[in-house]
Amino acid sequence: MKTDDLIHKLSTDLKPIKPMLSSGYMILLFIVIGFVLIGLSFIMMSVRENLSERLLDSRIQFELGTSFLLAVLALSLSVVLARPGNERRARWIEKVTFGFLLFVLMYDGFRVAQLNLSQIHLGLDLSGMECFISVLGFSIVLGGAMIYWLRNGASVNPGLSGIVIGTAAVAFGNVSITFFCGVDNGMHILVWHFVLPLIAAVGCGFAASRFLLKW
């Protein structure tokens, strides 16, 4: 087909189209979905025993806050990436997001550095696998929902989109698991709540988005 014929065909068949949701609205939508999933987790899992007491702890509040902020930053980046022509803004948010991810990892690393050897061994205990599966399961559901919505967009960098979708989902999963896991060992939190789910979710997100977000 000649290019002029294509132009004629496309313009003749044109129908009005509803523009994609605005970035702010989409971010809000994903945050709501994240909170709904956290709410559903309360039905499926038993809450940690001393939850109300622990939620008053400033350290837990700080960790919840940083995880939530990381989730919002990564969500924002994934949404901005879904709209072509926003590369400058995306690059700026990318720097902030990955800078903040580094900060969170360093903070967790700092906590681990304060532990003695036996506490580190305790934190690495394989019983933490349960937390890993919970966070990963949560991330896959949330990440799947995000990919489903973002397929309406047009990411010019599907691989990066997948990575940030995985990061956002794990950060939300991290918020969620805080309500259910009774272990406060820094090594346990770093390995089973964060690093391993992050590697798995980012890997899955990267692989899946290269097919699912391609257009």
Next chain:
Amino acid sequence: MKKRENISQGNLDQSEDEIELSILMRKSIDGDSESYRQLLQRVKELMVPFVSNTLTKFGLGSQGGQDDVLQEILMGIHLKRATFDSKQFFLPWMYAIARYKTIDYLRRNKASFRSVSIEETYEEFEQTQSTEMEIGFDVEALCDQLPAKQREVLLLVKVEGLSINEAALKTGFSASDIKVTIHRAIKELKKKLKDSAHEN
């Protein structure tokens, strides 16, 4: 000095393209076939040298290949037109799609993945795009410098897409007054753009 003048003239042309294409795109999203046909024709004209240069650089400059990429870009614009935000500029959006489709084509047609430096290509395209974005922002700033009446009328007719009569009804000015005001506003914008290009 001559080169700078050429660049200034180029920037001016691109700013006019930006305004016109943005208006056409907004109308197209509402389902206006004629505007859409004009838009795609303009996109084609803009993309021909872009695609041709890029493919030639990677040794894939046959006519058939250029048509394929052009059509993929047009299809990309058509299928993803819902991602265009009416508050954003058209040219950066269009070039982002063109870049994505061109790189995709280069990868598939070996200029293989390894021999195409994606970063290099990306940066090159990015330069084109960022120039346009800066120009776009300049235009916005320049519009703010217009007298209130000229700015209001220009935005109503050229951005919101109202007809002369609709704009006249809305503002209370006569139709001929609207036409003259638009003419003066565009003339003023051109002058300001030229001045700012010379300053840079």
